[in-house]
Amino acid sequence: EAAVTQSPRNKVAVTGGKVTLSCNQTNNHNNMYWYRQDTGHGLRLIHYSYGAGSTEKGDIPDGYKASRPSQENFSLILELATPSQTSVYFCASGDARGGAEQFFGPGTRLTVL
């Protein structure tokens, strides 16, 4: 069964509202990542984590917060959602050793109206 899951799979939010995207992995990986995917931009890294309690800023962190309460769970939080945050969000997990593939979740399609 899938080792990286995301919820919700689809979300419609209003501008100014709070949105929380959740990710769970059963790979026992130390590292977890949040990306957004927009047409013409590939995947851009928002936040990542090296383990429970740690979060690091990626390339486009503005407007997003992250939380890693446990090895298995990594959340992405939009405190004040804006229409520019409409996108598909992917979570991934990866081994802590350098140079290892990442395993992706199925994605969350977020629409901010």
Added chain:
Amino acid sequence: GEQVEQLPSSLIVQEGASVLINCSYTDSASVYFPWYKQEPGKRLQFIIDIRSNMERKQTQRLTLLFDKKTKHLSLHITATQPGDSAIYFCSASTGNNRIFFGDGTQLVVKP
């Protein structure tokens, strides 16, 4: 930081044809290069990788070539099938747990 560029951005071929996807990167410290495939509406799936101490890697219908001197990779897919239709992503990593992705190449294989 690292920048990864892929060409072409899209390809349309007939079933059975071979395709070549080119990828270049900028950071000479990058040592690991995984490639991913994303079928429509699906998650990214790892398909093949290569490390900087290798020049070539092959698995089934995929051949990945790496030129460290020119900072260039190319993915060759032979005997394409409609099921190969997807977006293919090149990526690069210095081994510090971060991976930088190209913008992807959309491949359409017509039956």
